[in-house]
Amino acid sequence: MKGPVSGHAEGPLAIICGGGTLPFTVAEAVSRRGREVFIYALNGWADPARVRAYPHRWGAIGQFGRFRRFAREAGCRDVVFIGSLVRPAFSQIRLDLATLRVLPRIVAAFRGGDNHLLTGIGRIFEDAGFHLVGAHEVAPEILMGEGPLGAVAPAAEDLADIALAMQVLRATGPFDIGQAAVVAGRHVLAVEAAEGTDLMLARVAALKKAGRIGAAGGVLVKAPKPGQDRRIDLPSIGPETVEAAARAGLRGVAVAAGSTIVAEPQAVARAADRAGLFVAGVGKEFEP
């Protein structure tokens, strides 16, 4: 069994870098532990200003051959895939020969929902001799702990809503649907599927504004799907999640402690305190 901080310390760590600050939190944490980092920056997603601080190469989504060449040149065997990346628009995808060879498998995975897609992609890396590692394995500090992150804690009524939302996620989990739901006053307002958390929260905000939702308050709850490949696709929150939850009139955000990534925890705590929301990690007793 591996410890929380995974081994394979031979060679630098390749980080396939999507959007947001999270890839750099991981890069810093890994560098701090004395391991070199090579960043494969995804065009249109990775932040150029921050990529520059590390050995890096740019590439598009779909250029698996390009990644494989650069990562091998850099002497990487372990690969982490991290950062925001909504399902890419097809116009953004560039395919190279190596990808075309595995394309039928990607398409097959794409048809089967997010879990299958990501699991399929994971296997393609493994088949090319890479070892796909979870970002939280090399940088456990990115995981949400138990308890509130800011000054506000969930009240008893919030705990009831959190428990109901977790039950909903447990029920929808086998169908590989989403990682989030919104519950207010024991009423399920929204279930996330292909649209993602931000659009789901925007919908709740719009419904409340239109007077279509009677219940006040409410909570956003995120938790990993059962059976999901946690190396690639842990649920995550950041300051913008808290701000979107505030715009939707929610009382707080609850996530599964130990299996949810928090981008910029200090900024999340500040955003929560500013909006008067709680942001809390909840334990196994709540998890789906």
Added chain:
Amino acid sequence: MKGPVSGHAEGPLAIICGGGTLPFTVAEAVSRRGREVFIYALNGWADPARVRAYPHRWGAIGQFGRFRRFAREAGCRDVVFIGSLVRPAFSQIRLDLATLRVLPRIVAAFRGGDNHLLTGIGRIFEDAGFHLVGAHEVAPEILMGEGPLGAVAPAAEDLADIALAMQVLRATGPFDIGQAAVVAGRHVLAVEAAEGTDLMLARVAALKKAGRIGAAGGVLVKAPKPGQDRRIDLPSIGPETVEAAARAGLRGVAVAAGSTIVAEPQAVARAADRAGLFVAGVGKEFEP
């Protein structure tokens, strides 16, 4: 046990009339059977041009005392509640004294999700001496039968998507969430909660347009929630449902036969044929 066309033929039938053409389909069907009809038309929802053809009174949502008085004057005991009515904006609600008396119970029901809300409202009518009847009980012709309504029938791949959507609805049913889901290529694209079917379909259309959904085709599936009060809240489809499904790029619409209302079946069949979609009632083997 009652037959499919319910008794209580004493006195006219009160129809609390929301939006759309469905209330008038019911009114015609009931009149055709020789029973008088009294329409309580909801301001802002009922179609004034069509209300005029029947003995009627206007009222706002929330004026239970007003309804009670008029319905008693008209000699009604049986009440049907039919027509489109999204959760009303609070500004549209007018409260009268009789409603204020039962308001705490309505609020309690409102907090508990749709099922509880509608069940709570049902009980309030019963307590005032009315007999709440399902529109499909007095006009069974409004129910969707088994099989396709237009020229197109679901293909084998559609049946697989329909089965998966029905499983999702079965899983979410206990949580009183929604009555609809969209599945494409075995991938759950959307689960309906407080937003309603139209907004859910608009979301799928927007995600496809943005290239955020890889799967082509897909089906909209609607079915009643287990335990739902079918007198007030059967799922329903109309021509606009088919048009919205076409805009979302779906291949068809499947509903639970015998427990889904079809407004204007001929117009639905025409809309389906025009768009090349199937609209099909599916049997018990699919139902949640």
